Amino acid sequence: MLRIHFTDVDLARTRLASAPDPLFDIAASLHRFQTRRGRWAFAGWYRTTRQQLREKGLERALRSVLLPLYPRAAYYPDFLTPVGAVDGLDMGLESILATPPQRVMAEIAILDRIVGAPAWAGQLAGLEARKEFVRVLRAYYEVVVAPHEEQVRARIEAERAARCRGLLDGGVEGMLAGLGPMLRWRPPVLEVAYPRQADDRDLHLNGRGLTLVPSYFNWREPVAFADPGLPPVVWYSLLHEPEVRSVTGSAPEQPLTNVLGRARAVALRAASAGATTGEIARAAGVSASAASRHATALRDAGLISTVRNGPTVLHTLTPTGASLLRAALRKAEADLTGTVV
Structure with a gap:
């Protein structure tokens, strides 16, 4: 569990992202390929996406490049989901390219220590290797995430509307109280339910505030940066309804x-x-x-x-x-x- 400690200043500086985070959507969508948990909520997306990846010749890159760097585990490198990505895909990819080589190496070493890193991952410290990696990320995004942008944005905007009602009724604390079920507000601490293999830890905001980023592709696994020195961000899951169909093939509507x-x-x-x-x-x-x-x-x-x-x-x-x-x-x-x- 992650325990995020707020002061009054932190409450005043807490905000909800205005748009989806494309690089976190990449990470969360990659996690959907690594588990059957919540598969029912993404069944239609999963079927069409696997077919599109095959047709675009990206299955090899998925298996050998992307999945090893984004394990559904207690850790994957922070530099893969930079804060700047909330301003759009291009800004996020530029942030990856601008990451200092020393930081890339340090985070790859953490990945290797915790779950194992692919042998080639250290090459990402070099700019040319990162440029090629960014090209793979862009191609994956265009196939896996971009076709669903309108649906994702509509769900994010609906989530913002719901959270704004909590804000109007009870201020920032009212907004935080409505984030469940994986985030629980126990003033002055926001408890974030982490994957089982993650150690308990505390994050003191110290006046920096918190950015909350709802994610369509995340499934009940809130994520924060591992490095407490980075700007505080929590990505969290929207509440999905099942893509159920009746025996006659009719949709829920x-x-x-x-x-x-x-x-x-x-x-x-x-x-x-x-x-x-x-x-x-x-x-x-x-x-x-x-x-x-x-x-x-x-x-x-x-x-x-x-x-x-x-x-x-x-x-x-x-x-x-x-x-x-x-x-x-x-x-x-x-x-x-x-x-x-």
Whole structure:
């Protein structure tokens, strides 16, 4: 377990990242290939991704280059997920190239000591080897992560909306209290459930604050830098719902789709975590004007409520909408298992 110790200054300087971290998404997606835990949550992604990796000729690079450097274990090198990556893939890859050779060597040595490093890993201290490695990372990202960017961004924005409600209700402490189940706020300490093989440790923020980065591809394994001297960051998992399908092949939204239509069913699902009109548009694959019309129809039916903040509106479920959504999900899972609702 990691115990992060806050002061009042740290609470004031804690923030939630505004976008996905592409380099951490690479790391977390590589971990999905190394375990069956949570496979149900990524079943569709897993099937299509393995096929795409074969078609693009990246399977060898996956096995011999990437998986050995990103073990799903107590440690992988910090320089592979630089803080600058929250500003985009290009910034993150530039940060990897700019890593001092001494730091690369030191972190590869830690990897070797803890889980074993590939024999060639020390070459990454050289700039040319790192340039080639960055090319592999970019190719992998384009095949594995980029095709899902819209879905990932929509989920991140929904998570931000949910955390903002906690912030409004209870300040930063209210936001931290809603991060579970793998992160537990026990004032003034945030307890982070680490993989079993990791040792317990304490991290004192000492006025630096904390950056929280939700990750679509992470599965119940929050991650922080091993080096306490680096800027404090915690990447944590979104709460996934199963990609269940009934025995007839229908999706979880099918009962809703039969009544509301596909776009409005997706809009209702999006509103369950709080969503702007733009987020609904991206989730449903429709224009902003069409999303606005669907939101209006759902609001007129008493299924969602809308709050305006300047040019932006936030749509959330009413109790009726929440009951309808829960009933539809129960029906879908009952179809899958053959039980009676």
